[in-house]
Amino acid sequence: MASEFAVELRDVVKRFITPEGNEIAAVDHVTMQIKNGEFFSMLGSSGCGKTTSLRMIAGFEWPSEGEVYIEGRAMGHTPPYQRKVNTVFQNYALFQHMTVYQNVAFGLEMEGASPDEIKKRVARALEMVQLTGMERRRPRQLSGGQQQRVAVARALVKTPDVLLLDEPLGALDLKLRKEMQLELKALQQQLGITFIYVTHDQEEALTMSDRIAVMSNGQVRQMGTPVEIYERPTNKFVADFIGESNFLEGRIKSISAKEASVFIPALNTEVKGMPMSQGLVNGEEVVVSIRPEKVRIAEKAARGEGLFKGRVLTSVYIGSDTHVYLDVRGVRIKVMEQNRISRLDPSSFYVKDQEVTILLMPENTLVLKKD
Amino acid sequence: MLQRLRENKSAQGTLLALPTTLWLFVLLIIPLILTLVVSFGKRSPDGDVIYTFTFDNYVRLVGYSTDCPDGQTSCFDPLYVNILRRSLSLAFNTTVIVILLAYPLAYFIARAHPKRRNLFLFLVLIPLWTNFVIRVYAWMMLLRKEGAINIVIGWLANLLNIPFTPLEMLYTPGAVLVGMVYEFLPFMILPIFTSLEKIDNSLYEAAADLGANAFRTFLRVTLPLSMPGVVAGTILVFIPVMGTFVVSDILGGRQVILVGNLIQRQFLDARDPTFGSAAALILMVMTLIVTYFYTRKFGFGEEIVPA
Numbered sequence: 001m002a003s004e005f006a007v008e009l010r011d012v013v014k015r016f017i018t019p020e021g022n023e024i025a026a027v028d029h030v031t032m033q034i035k036n037g038e039f040f041s042m043l044g045s046s047g048c049g050k051t052t053s054l055r056m057i058a059g060f061e062w063p064s065e066g067e068v069y070i071e072g073r074a075m076g077h078t079p080p081y082q083r084k085v086n087t088v089f090q091n092y093a094l095f096q097h098m099t100v101y102q103n104v105a106f107g108l109e110m111e112g113a114s115p116d117e118i119k120k121r122v123a124r125a126l127e128m129v130q131l132t133g134m135e136r137r138r139p140r141q142l143s144g145g146q147q148q149r150v151a152v153a154r155a156l157v158k159t160p161d162v163l164l165l166d167e168p169l170g171a172l173d174l175k176l177r178k179e180m181q182l183e184l185k186a187l188q189q190q191l192g193i194t195f196i197y198v199t200h201d202q203e204e205a206l207t208m209s210d211r212i213a214v215m216s217n218g219q220v221r222q223m224g225t226p227v228e229i230y231e232r233p234t235n236k237f238v239a240d241f242i243g244e245s246n247f248l249e250g251r252i253k254s255i256s257a258k259e260a261s262v263f264i265p266a267l268n269t270e271v272k273g274m275p276m277s278q279g280l281v282n283g284e285e286v287v288v289s290i291r292p293e294k295v296r297i298a299e300k301a302a303r304g305e306g307l308f309k310g311r312v313l314t315s316v317y318i319g320s321d322t323h324v325y326l327d328v329r330g331v332r333i334k335v336m337e338q339n340r341i342s343r344l345d346p347s348s349f350y351v352k353d354q355e356v357t358i359l360l361m362p363e364n365t366l367v368l369k370k371d
Numbered sequence: 372m373l374q375r376l377r378e379n380k381s382a383q384g385t386l387l388a389l390p391t392t393l394w395l396f397v398l399l400i401i402p403l404i405l406t407l408v409v410s411f412g413k414r415s416p417d418g419d420v421i422y423t424f425t426f427d428n429y430v431r432l433v434g435y436s437t438d439c440p441d442g443q444t445s446c447f448d449p450l451y452v453n454i455l456r457r458s459l460s461l462a463f464n465t466t467v468i469v470i471l472l473a474y475p476l477a478y479f480i481a482r483a484h485p486k487r488r489n490l491f492l493f494l495v496l497i498p499l500w501t502n503f504v505i506r507v508y509a510w511m512m513l514l515r516k517e518g519a520i521n522i523v524i525g526w527l528a529n530l531l532n533i534p535f536t537p538l539e540m541l542y543t544p545g546a547v548l549v550g551m552v553y554e555f556l557p558f559m560i561l562p563i564f565t566s567l568e569k570i571d572n573s574l575y576e577a578a579a580d581l582g583a584n585a586f587r588t589f590l591r592v593t594l595p596l597s598m599p600g601v602v603a604g605t606i607l608v609f610i611p612v613m614g615t616f617v618v619s620d621i622l623g624g625r626q627v628i629l630v631g632n633l634i635q636r637q638f639l640d641a642r643d644p645t646f647g648s649a650a651a652l653i654l655m656v657m658t659l660i661v662t663y664f665y666t667r668k669f670g671f672g673e674e675i676v677p678a
């Protein structure tokens with residue numbers, strides 16, 4: 001525990017040669033510092049470099065440039081079996097020719113632990129993932145969720161400094177996935193081990209993580225807490241990728257330390273006092289990001305600051321919410337309303353061509369650099 | 372009627388199995404019964420079968436006789452027992468050598484780049500496009516006294532000024548072994564390759580991740596997961612080696628006589644189908660016993676299926 005960081009990637013690049021013979025950078029100058037005891041997620045769509053980054057930490061791949069540090073030690077070409085990290089694989093990678101017990105014991109046998117110790121630690125690991133009594137089953141005789149737990153137990157039994165998880169819940173159905181999310185999070189807090197979690201599921205990342213790195217094209221687009229990532233995305237990509245956003249183009253009219261006034265041609269208004277991301281200058285062309293759930297549809301037709309008339313294009317009922325698509329002065333705006341009141345009367349829902357007024361609070365918007 | 376067949380799953384199964392069942396019945400079961408009947412018969416002086424019920428042929432195979440030259444009441448002639456024993460040990464040795472040669476090669480092919488993998492498999496299969504007998508004759512060209520191997524060694528010896536008398540390789544048990552290994556190698560490479568190829572790369576990574584180096588990964592993960600291929604290959608090699616007579620006929624001459632040769636000669640040269648049938652049945656029973664114990668220990672190779 002020499003270092004403050006469990007894992008550190010310093011300016012790491014990983015290049016691959018495609019079958020066509022082209023060189024591509026799967027990971028392109030990535031720097032990240034993952035603190036001890038942190039639940040850290042790498043989030044991005046497939047091909048963004050998250051899995052390659054994880055594999056370089058595990059030691060399955062070596063960086064083309066830069067360096068991976070684990071507990072402050074440069075890893076260089078250290079093979080996986082000499083790193084104090086363990087991996088839960090996407091498809092679990094359980095040994096089908098071994099029982100659950102043998103799978104979990106495997107890593108301890110490789111360490112040369114005594115039979116007594118192996119027995120004790122395997123029992124404890126299986127208890128931790130609630131698989132006591134399944135010792136003699138083969139992986140094939142288990143459900144997907146149970147296999148997933150075996151994979152977790154097999155990795156955790158080695159008491160690694162860092163546990164790497166590569167989309168471990170990808171193969172499970174939604175309900176089980178949500179259960180396992182909370183369980184893994186609880187396990188991580190209970191053990192105090194650093195978890196590095198790779199996922200393409202933003203809700204999963206937001207649910208479990210202390211911090212998230214949003215990645216695309218081999219680069220980290222933003223790193224921060226779930227709240228920071230969602231409420232204060234630093235660029236249009238992140239605002240678009242995490243959750244949903246309406247984007248309106250505009251130009252900065254005046255600027256202060258943290259706020260900007262932006263003229264939005266589509267609405268033909270200047271909106272004052274909007275929070276903004278860093279590095280913007282006066283007069284710059286920008287985009288204004290508006291989250292659908294942060295727009296209100298006003299009860300009555302009113303006039304005043306932040307009020308705009310619109311016309312309903314479609315209204316989609318999805319149970320917990322209603323998604324309303326509006327035409328506001330020729331701009332398409334999505335609004336999400338929670339269905340907080342139980343109702344059946346069709347007339348209580350928005351219908352096509354209905355005239356409505358929306359309320360846009362400047363503090364609920366965000367001014368971002370145009371990509 | 373078609374409608375009813377569509378609903379009746381078991382009738383469908385029966386119908387689908389019918390052609391093969393008929394085929395096996397006509398070409399396997401009936402001949403086997405005929406062989407059994409003949410094996411209890413007697414040879415007439417002009418080489419026909421006299422249908423009786425006698426164990427004479429089997430007694431002769433085992434080697435015990437009451438008709439002894441020097442007046443003893445019973446005596447033992449190990450001639451045929453030795454042939455059976457030689458066949459068994461040759462089949463065993465061939466299988467072991469084939470496994471040792473085929474495994475590393477199959478491993479190499481399975482881990483090769485997918486583009487090159489097909490080329491390698493193709494190279495393994497090419498010899499099978501040539502007639503079996505011709506391939507064995509090719510070995511005769513290599514092994515005989517004036518053959519390619521002796522020429523090369525002689526040339527080298529001449530170069531180094533070492534006296535050299537050509538080696539007697541042909542018509543030895545070693546020649547038969549070499550021929551057998553050569554003939555049956557592909558039948559071991561292919562199933563081992565198939566089972567190695569099925570092993571997901573993430574399993575190797577998982578083993579490394581859990582602290583196993585390359586050697587221990589091989590022993591604990593690769594080898595057990597590829598055993599189905601080894602078992603299938605063993606069955607594909609052991610059984611035919613037990614019965615083949617071509618290799619020993621060509622490369623062993625009169626020196627190396629196996630059960631296969633014995634049976635063949637009884638039918639063609641000695642014109643004693645009754646004794647030939649008995650030998651054939653004993654061969655079959657022996658092979659079945661070995662295969663039974665082998666598969667009981669290792670399974671048929673279907674047990675471990677990667678997820």
